[in-house]
Amino acid sequence: MEQKLKHVAVPSSEITSHSAYLSRRGFLKAAGIASAAAFLAACGVNVTSTPGAGSATPTVTQSPPVPDNAQGLAADELGSPLNTLAEITNYNNYYEFSTDKQAVNPLSRDFKASPWSVDVGGMVQNPKTYGLEDLLKFEQKERIYRLRCVEAWSMVIPWTGFQLSDLLNEVQPMTSAKYVHFVTLMDPSRMPGEKDPLYPWPYSEGLRLDEAMQRLTIIATGLYGEPLPNPDGAPLRLVVPWKYGFKSIKAIVKIELTDQRPQTMWNTISPMEYGFYSNVNPYVPHPRWSQASERRIGELSRRPTLLFNGYADEVASLYAGMDLRDNY
Ligand SMILES: Nc1nc2c(c(=O)[nH]1)N[C@H]1C(S)=C(S)[C@@H](COP(=O)(O)O)O[C@H]1N2
Numbered sequence: 001m002e003q004k005l006k007h008v009a010v011p012s013s014e015i016t017s018h019s020a021y022l023s024r025r026g027f028l029k030a031a032g033i034a035s036a037a038a039f040l041a042a043c044g045v046n047v048t049s050t051p052g053a054g055s056a057t058p059t060v061t062q063s064p065p066v067p068d069n070a071q072g073l074a075a076d077e078l079g080s081p082l083n084t085l086a087e088i089t090n091y092n093n094y095y096e097f098s099t100d101k102q103a104v105n106p107l108s109r110d111f112k113a114s115p116w117s118v119d120v121g122g123m124v125q126n127p128k129t130y131g132l133e134d135l136l137k138f139e140q141k142e143r144i145y146r147l148r149c150v151e152a153w154s155m156v157i158p159w160t161g162f163q164l165s166d167l168l169n170e171v172q173p174m175t176s177a178k179y180v181h182f183v184t185l186m187d188p189s190r191m192p193g194e195k196d197p198l199y200p201w202p203y204s205e206g207l208r209l210d211e212a213m214q215r216l217t218i219i220a221t222g223l224y225g226e227p228l229p230n231p232d233g234a235p236l237r238l239v240v241p242w243k244y245g246f247k248s249i250k251a252i253v254k255i256e257l258t259d260q261r262p263q264t265m266w267n268t269i270s271p272m273e274y275g276f277y278s279n280v281n282p283y284v285p286h287p288r289w290s291q292a293s294e295r296r297i298g299e300l301s302r303r304p305t306l307l308f309n310g311y312a313d314e315v316a317s318l319y320a321g322m323d324l325r326d327n328y
């Protein structure tokens with residue numbers, strides 16, 4: 001994660017220089033994004049306030065829906081091959097263990113992820129503390145998702161997990177509930193990174209309730225058919241594939257429904273850089289680097305970043321009428 005704290009160096013390899021930033025029109029053509037832009041315009045979504053947006057050729061193509069049972073598939077619904085288990089478990093952002101992506105795996109090796117429980121409460125009719133074993137009773141799906149880090153690298157990961165909507169339907173949000181707040185385990189004796197006083201621990205994240213109810217939003221309990229590996233957030237973590245990776249909070253112990261937009265860790269550290277929505281958007285650069293392209297781990301050349309990380313068909317309607325530049 002790139003941010004303002006002085007002791008964390010920004011790896012230049014992850015960041016596209018401003019001169020490399022493609023012109024919007026050129027980018028639209030190169031990436032075939034014209035279709036997504038047209039689709040979004042039809043949905044009433046304001047992709048950008050940049051003049052010329054209307055000149056994109058309106059050829060509408062739809063990507064296939066993400067399957068629920070992807071077990072055994074070797075690629076995502078767009079045809080991109082899966083990253084290997086070794087890649088997925090040895091290049092991790094998990095600041096509770098280390099800010100060094102390659103150090104997370106060895107430093108999290110002895111983390112005990114069971115027993116585990118999650119408090120689900122706040123504005124709900126049926127608050128409950130769930131053991132991991134209770135959560136595994138929700139229908140487990142196999143979903144292959146792209147994970148796009150705000151630092152402009154990405155992976156394709158075959159998750160096992162259940163729809164967050166299944167859990168929320170059970171606890172029954174009150175009509176006054178508008179947001180969902182997620183909190184990571186706070187235990188510096190088990191997560192040594194939490195001793196670093198520069199960060200406002202515990203890690204926390206939030207979603208609008210309708211985003212949390214969207215079918216693509218899952219609580220992952222495994223990947224590659226195994227229980228969730230420690231570096232990826234064992235025993236359970238959120239996955240919201242159309243948002244930057246930092247929204248997908250790991251090692252969750254608390255889920256709380258609220259009527260207030262929740263405070264999140266990255267938004268607290270640097271609100272201009274890490275907004276509440278943080279939808280993947282190639283047209284809205286991070287203040288310090290472009291988001292127009294990304295480096296897929298395991299590939300040599302960069303690839304264009306897709307609006308909503310390629311999930312626009314399924315999620316754009318959540319943002320109908322919103323200016324995605326203001327609501328970054
Ligand atoms: N609790 C917690 N959750 C977290 C993070 C973290 O440091 N702590 N890093 C986030 C970031 S920046 C990314 S890109 C993803 C990375 O997930 P992965 O390591 O499974 O690929 O986890 C997210 N969830």
Ligand SMILES: [Mo]
Binds near residue numbers: 148244
């Ligand atoms: Mo990230």
